[in-house]
């Protein structure tokens with residue numbers, strides 16, 4: 332039981348890293364990114380494949396962050412100078428492209444069969460509770476560092492400019508600052524966080540397949556930050572915890588709702604999420620954690 | 627060291643707003659641009675500053691063609707404009723608006739922010755002092771820490787001017803800087819403009835307050851219906867028959 336709870340904590344913290352990035356992008360510079368899972372996938376495969384070829388985990392994790400961050404650069408470059416809504420479409424297309432490349436480049440990724448036997452973190456500790464606890468502790472540390480980094484950015488000259496971008500892009504351009512440059516930096520930073528999340532995921536689950544990186548993951552993260560409140564660290568935390576409680580809880584719920592199969596339950600879950608998103612957008616667009624107009 | 631606009635044309639859906647507008651000024655000049663409402667003055671600013679592509683024509687700045695340059699690139703090249711309708715950063719305080727305007731901040735890069743914290747802190751201290759000097763010059767002390775979105779119309783115009791002053795570029799394009807500003811302050815702003823001009827910063831100023839403007843500038847361009855109607859020394863231009871008919875209602 333304890334180990335099951337720890338497993339949920341670990342997955343929640345991994346999702347929290349994803350939420351931090353998406354929340355920063357949308358909350359600070361209004362980027363609507365529908366392809367966050369693509370950076371998660373790049374991080375997972377980069378670290379997994381490097382580790383399997385003998386690279387130490389510390390280096391493979393760094394490589395995951397860098398690879399995901401760099402992948403964001405051309406995306407930002409081609410789409411951020413266009414209208415905002417193109418960005419949503421381009422990113423969605425990007426994450427699906429990443430998944431299809433993973434499926435088709437079998438020589439590298441083993442295609443739909445996936446990558447098995449990815450080394451665990453803390454492999455020196457006995458498999459089970461201790462290793463899990465250490466992983467959770469490390470993740471907690473990384474999440475805290477990410478939260479601190481974001482807080483530091485928001486309360487800096489950089490943060491001042493990204494607030495200015497939300498208020499009036501034209502005025503900023505007239506002063507000689509290029510909004511796209513700042514958006515690209517935010518995008519790359521969030522992507523790097525997603526890459527780290529992907530590395531943790533790969534080395535925790537130890538077996539990754541392309542099906543784990545479908546757009547639904549991105550939309551789960553969107554749901555978390557919309558319910559919790561966009562643009563706030565506390566919003567990302569509350570939303571992610573609620574999302575995970577719901578996803579896990581709905582698994583048990585099936586035992587109490589008679590005559591519902593696993594497949595039907597999955598649809599029901601998505602239905603409930605859709606309904607919640609509609610209700611929140613209508614009645615509490617600022618999410619549970621309050622007012623986001625101030626930084 | 628000149629700024630030049632050559633044969634600028636601009637049409638919106640076939641409606642010609644600018645017709646072969648050409649103007650030229652030394653980069654340290656102090657030039658006025660007047661004309662009736664709808665003459666195309668603000669549109670000319672938008673084309674010059676890169677916010678709108680011209681239908682034809684080009685702009686050169688300091689000998690470099692600015693065609694195809696984005697608005698922010700032009701501003702970095704040394705040409706900063708203000709807007710007739712203020713575009714304040716409404717959720718930033720007045721002081722933050724001014725600080726955000728300053729160029730060359732290490733803390734506006736994620737690498738600089740985390741790798742050179744000492745430099746960022748020193749720059750911030752310096753910027754805060756410069757911003758506070760602009761604030762007291764523009765008499766915005768009482769609202770220095772208020773959100774800019776809450777300012778009055780006139781205060782927003784002052785803030786718009788203040789941000790351009792924080793940049794200290796080579797050339798400042800001001801779109802009606804005196805509109806809604808009280809007379810005493812207009813006099814002081816004119817003083818400041820003269821002083822900056824003395825230090826080599828050029829100004830091109832759109833203004834309907836002809837009394838103030840003619841005392842300030844050394845040359846005047848007059849636009850009407852999208853074309854340059856006259857240019858020259860202010861007193862002579864205002865005495866011109868065509869200018870009086872188009873702009874001054876032909877009185878006296």
Ligand SMILES: Nc1ncnc2c1ncn2[C@@H]1O[C@H](COP(=O)(O)OP(=O)(O)OP(=O)(O)O)[C@@H](O)[C@H]1O
Pocket residue numbers: 638643661662663664665666667668669670710
């Ligand atoms: N984006 C636009 N689309 C269509 N027409 C426009 C646009 N911008 C300006 N115009 C038209 O161009 C003409 C010139 O406008 P502009 O704002 O340049 O005048 P102005 O000389 O600055 O006048 P004012 O002194 O009243 O500020 C006006 O008739 C206006 O309706």
Ligand SMILES: [Mg+2]
Pocket residue numbers: 667668669710
């Ligand atoms: Mg105008």
